Amino acid sequence: MLLQLSPVQGAATLAELDAKDAAGLLGTFTRDQIISRLQLLSPNQVADLVLALPPERREEVLKALPPDISASVTALLHHPADSAGGIMDNRFIAVTADLSVEACIAKLRASSRQRTDELLYVYVTDDFQKLVGVVSLRELVFAASDRRIGEIMNRDVWSLGLTDDQEEVSRRIQHHGLLGLPVVDEQQRLVGVVKLRDAIRVAENEATEDMQLMVGLSGEERLWTPWKNSIARRLPWLGVNLITALGASAVVGVFENTLARWTALVVFLPLISAVAGNTGNQALTVIIRALALGEVAPGDALRVMRKELVIGLANGCLLGLAIGLLAFGWKGSVLLGAVVGAAMLLNQIVGVLSGVAVPFGLRRLGVDPALASSIFVTTITDIIGFFLFLGLATIAIWKFAL
């Protein structure tokens, strides 16, 4: 399919696919077909793809690329793909502070021919390549031509470390409202630049990943991911869900006698399960997004819990009342109405609490707070919800000798 697209469209498609899927597609291509598409991508995109190719093809592809791209890609391959080093562009312009504005502009002009992308900032380094300042192109244009770069540069230059996590990097660039941030190594030497554009790509991929992780999709699945890969990504978590759902089944099994004596209860099982599961997912979604956008600190968990508790109580009272009246109206039994209504109220509270506890808990365990979180939340609301509902019913049967 990819071969039918023009190289430009093909390159755009490759850039959007997960690197592993893209490398799989490239596997069937000849060397020239690969090269014609890779040339249109940025060095960090090429590096991700090359890394996903089988080792025996990497050398071949790297050799066939134009020398400057090949050198950039090789340098990037030394950094993890999800670090600042892995997403940075290592083509940048650095000048020393003693250069005049005029000489600096002349230097930019000379270097401009090979560069197809926009130039935003000029970085200033000392004799040891250490980053000491930054001048925006705009400041350069507006400065008198005989001034020194050292006089007009901004010394408070924010920078990123090579190993900084890409999501933290993306947030920092967007937070500062800048078009890019420089990357330095351990000796504070300038080694690259992460651009706003790459920060956006990271943020978009993060949003996709969070949404997919919540429902148990490992890695990134795009619409045109081959179905074999889709199955491999979805099935493991469905298997986990099968096992966790057995817990809910077991609870129902424990109360088999209660259900046999009061068959009307069965009808309310799907209702107790569905609405509380949705409540849990509402709270979960708000929190996952707040974590992704860096709007919440770990210490906020208790405050969030308190807010969600109020919401769960209020919604639970209203929904419990509604379903309690309905149950009473259906069978004319006050007891049925009371049991169903109370179970609905209690399970709303379980819903909001698990919606908070799961993402914060996952983060405490050091894994992505979105990971299969929706599966965990609905399992908790099912298990505890059925236990509360059927437990209340059992007490009612015993108390009122039904």
Place this chain on the structure above:
Amino acid sequence: MLLQLSPVQGAATLAELDAKDAAGLLGTFTRDQIISRLQLLSPNQVADLVLALPPERREEVLKALPPDISASVTALLHHPADSAGGIMDNRFIAVTADLSVEACIAKLRASSRQRTDELLYVYVTDDFQKLVGVVSLRELVFAASDRRIGEIMNRDVWSLGLTDDQEEVSRRIQHHGLLGLPVVDEQQRLVGVVKLRDAIRVAENEATEDMQLMVGLSGEERLWTPWKNSIARRLPWLGVNLITALGASAVVGVFENTLARWTALVVFLPLISAVAGNTGNQALTVIIRALALGEVAPGDALRVMRKELVIGLANGCLLGLAIGLLAFGWKGSVLLGAVVGAAMLLNQIVGVLSGVAVPFGLRRLGVDPALASSIFVTTITDIIGFFLFLGLATIAIWKFAL
């Protein structure tokens, strides 16, 4: 709480809240407190907030703002907040094509004092303010100073219409890899610029909105949205879910006799419901995200359906076999194993199909494809799943005269 933050932090918080919530918080502020925070936002952010204030306070706030911001905001108030006109910045620099490069730079320098944000492109207009070209700051710097703007400008300038939808605008800016796009009115006159930064804000809000809409959260809820607003947003869809879940309850009610005669079935209800619901949400999430990122056309529905069908069949066979064997092992009944396994397989197919049908269907109806989609998908898998499961069981009872 907001008053305890510094004006800068307060402004950042306001910018992140939904305009209605932010306006609610501002309602308790004095005029001066409002102004000190609004001055730090861009005109389009101020316009969103002013629009959400009670009408009687709008005039007062607009009057108290510095005259240039006030004028920009007033102009923006005429456009819907979710159009290009509503998110554009109407402070831009336009020159005519006959200007020399030197004169153009001088003009920029003169206008630079009032502008705190970075300058990226200079737009070129004719005598009727019609947009005819664009010059990047970089091209301007590198051009010989005696050349005319008309000679160096790029005539193939992409532009946005005032009424273009903000999400389409955001995608176009990111797609072109530009730092901003000009906005023109119906007469092709330049009226503003949408910056990459605002495009990102739109894209991030869209991701948040999609995730929240899926589980039934109207509008945007952030972590610190007041709980009263949170309840108002979540409760209506929980009510809808209560009603749709009644459908699943009704199906269970119809088969009350079957369940009374074969009580082991009850235990498998939560399992059939949970796993297929999750399968549906997996397919749904992939499609919602593809729609949001513009990776899928309406005509693709059938192709997507075919791919998902293959996935549903494969996962359904494996999960059905697993749960069928488990059911057989538990009760030693081949018939129970066969009914539970077949129901699991069939409901996996229902899951993937509803995961495709719901978002494409909602879009066909002209509403957001994410709207309460997760609620609809899980309702469909519950209702059809229970019907298939208990229907198969009824046939089995009848055929084998249990």
